[in-house]
Amino acid sequence: MLVVVLVAVAAMAARQRAADAGFLRRDEMIPMRDGVRLHTVVLRPRDADGNLPFLFTRTPYNCEPFANAVDAQPDNPLTHGGYLLVCQDIRGKFQSEGSFVMLRPPRDRAQKTAVDESSDAYDAIEWLVRNVPTNNGRVGMFGTSYPGWLTVMAALEPHPALRAAAPMASPADMWAGDDFHHNGAFRLSYGFEYATMMESGKENTRFAFDLPDTFEWYLRLGPLAMINRRYLHEAYPTWNDFVAHPDYDAFWKRQAVVPQLGAVKVPTMNVAGWWDQEDFYGPITIYEALEKTDRVRQNFLVVGPWNHGGWNQQDGRRLGPLDFGRSISKLFRADVLAPWFAQYLKDAPSVDLPEALTFETGANEWRRWNQWPPASTRPTPMYLRADRRLSFEPPEDGGAAFDAYVSDPANPVPYRKRPILPTYAEGSTWPTWLTDDQRFLSDRADVVSWRTEALADDVVIAGRIRADLFASTTGSDADWIVKLIDVYPDTDVAMPDYQLMIANEVFRGRYRNGIDKPEPIAAGAVERYTIDLHTQNYRFRRGHRVMAQVQSTWFPLIDRNPQTFVRNIFLAQASDFRAATHRVYRSSRYPSHVVMPVVR
Template structure:
């Protein structure tokens, strides 16, 4: 029970290798998920590192499991100059100070790592770091829960994850699971009706984070205080940012943290590694596939043995040398690792536009028709588009859930729905490699006064693949995102959409490094619901969707324009001379 500066004590388990002949560095992990399985974690998730010779320390963060104090979801960093404030950084600092004095056979150097929330506690510890904190390797850390991580994406609320995660974290001090009475949670959430029914019928104001969702639906000061911001003038701790292309929870976070740290990095301490992984996928297993998608090599094992072990050995033991470029990314499709001097790449990359065309075609040729051509569909909140194959299990379904791989599910399960628009290219004559930022640029209208826009960039495999028949015609989602229309003029000020007005909607589909192979097709899908991943937009403007009435949810006709004056398209970064 390590004492903090305010007197609270944090439950910590420390493992010192028996018979160590030299003093060893400490690898420190701080978690809200409990540390009872830390011995097993050393034998599984962290075995390669432990075998390389480290002291391991696992800690329940403040207010969770065996630790004292009050838990605050993603406790904000204390303000600059606040010498009396407490945050995850001060708790890490006090813990490191205690361990240096009380843990036998340590060499005075500490590293921090971990996935997701553990990645975030690592990043928080580096803002005002203890002098002994010499390196961190945060994996899949969130950076902004409203703009792009767990709880919201561009203002659209991540319903199933937000509901289930908040309940798990705050219904008691452990990890509780909400007891759904339906196996298919699509049916359960649809039956829930308006989000106003959650506190009225289920949570009854007991879940603090849900109350925060309800009170702060827009990007206000509450969320901005909880976003990743670096007050220190210079990056002080070497940082290895680790992300996964198909991270179902926090892909935005590590990319945003890397981008922010780059602006403060005067000594070349900031690095990026992105692999073809789900959330935390680099931590366990070989990483040679994800769902039905194969990668021709053990990418996760490569990360742990060739990147992570040398990273900590260099910074904490003074061993070896770093053979890391500024950014190291795995290029799925060609299935090779690529080295880049910057991320996104600047040299050898050209932004090109994939235009929506007539007869649901997709090409690099801009439309030249003078008439206001468009494609349209009816979006009905009573029949939202599912985000993955039904039945949709609970996020933390016992025995494993398809949640972890939904981003690589075959999108043919929605292709052809009347409320999903699809544009597709001709078969590619050559490989098409992208590396950098993908952006959706829609010109659209609605008969309602609010609307969501979901855009997906998809790799369509050939219809005949004799060497791999299950992949024939497979539609792999390469990049995707949602945007809530009410925020088109700013995330902090929702505004109703004028019915029938053709308006621009430009938003990021994030960065990606991927090769569409010769003979494949490129597809773009546009829809207005992604349920229950994203809550239903009433399509009738209300000040706060969390308090909408059931009668506010109404069908609306949406149009996506593809004319010379309103050329909807997706901008992709085409590589002309890829780094090999």
């Protein structure tokens, strides 16, 4: 009862704050085609004249914070730019009716009453343009993360009134590279904590850990099979889906966005952040897929020096230890996002927006490109060499040259400095961990590094980074984690000797011959692993060093690979987890290297 009262009080306070900020609020229960009603908040500026366009977002995270947020940024050119602001709780969440389904798959369109997020967005827009007074019949949609994905879904079958869409950090494929898996490796801490939060009920309640350090909690848990046995008891659909679908099967393929994308139907601005700890793969993948059919230049990409949702911050001058010298997020909204929406929703002058606008960290300047990845770069291999050197020159050693380490699932490498608080706990460093100083791992024998000499000149990269790793294991499965790191000089005033991750990725070895073909690794066999480290625009400054780093555990971000091939790691037994010796080869026959897109 106390919770109900507090929620009601918070809702009343949000309504009052929105009114105080100069908005008239109306709450509606908008009917969908199957009769389910979705709670929707509409805010209209009190001092606005004439007919206004809509800015619309849909969310599983509660519309009350959205209604309250109009107070937080009075100079935001979107929330205070002469728009009807609309937020809708999706099915089964907060004040909306119906049942929540995580990333609801596409409907059977042969059934007239079948629903999905595309149809709900369509029905909501239809109701808004017909029933909200003094609108101009145009809608722009936007959202970050899950709301970003909902924006993409709305653009698949756009209502005629939908004139512009800005999906930000939208996931594209939850198995290949977004929230739940990366290249088949399960993102344990995020997947568990997010699924339990989202499926705790109509409201989102965080899982209550009984240890302050989740590294210790997950390690004591043991095999993943203990999750249902001890805690969830098959009551959480998304966790049950993880267990039932460990490989890239029809379940994951049906959820994937790219197969659903056709021609660009609505002008789209895809927004991403170089240090997005949740969904960096998604927006880049969606942009690249849409670009294949974009003949009239309606598909755009903006990537800034942000973490997940950093473009929504009031200022955005800093991220972790990095200082960009000016208010990147505030300027993005004022100079890019707001004029872009105004162009399509208000007939404002056209925006001089390039095909791709990326922030070059290191130089701390925006760069304009006529395509992404740009064609004006040179793929440049950097080879792993003897004495832990990284070099532009290929190795001359024979076939047996390698560096080895023992990977032990009982003693995994932490992905950030301990104690590791729960993902969304107060004080958690989850939002900025990708900018953490990697020196905290310097005493680990199971983290192997190679570095260049101090650079004589700046090296600028723009585009896709790839690692080609030649490696073997004494086990029958292995994970390979590769990081590209900028090592600052000891003379740097702000960040002496700092090791800043520029790119990173994990690859589960069983999928080396195909993401839908898990196969054991033959003990001792040298295999080639091609690992996509995604894209980046970065300037390694003169005097800095470039480092490549390899390890095989990243806990509890990534679940522990037993290193013994089992058909389903979610059902593995404690006896399956064994230490193994891994070799990373660096010879003329097996030249492990990282390919960087160096700007000419």
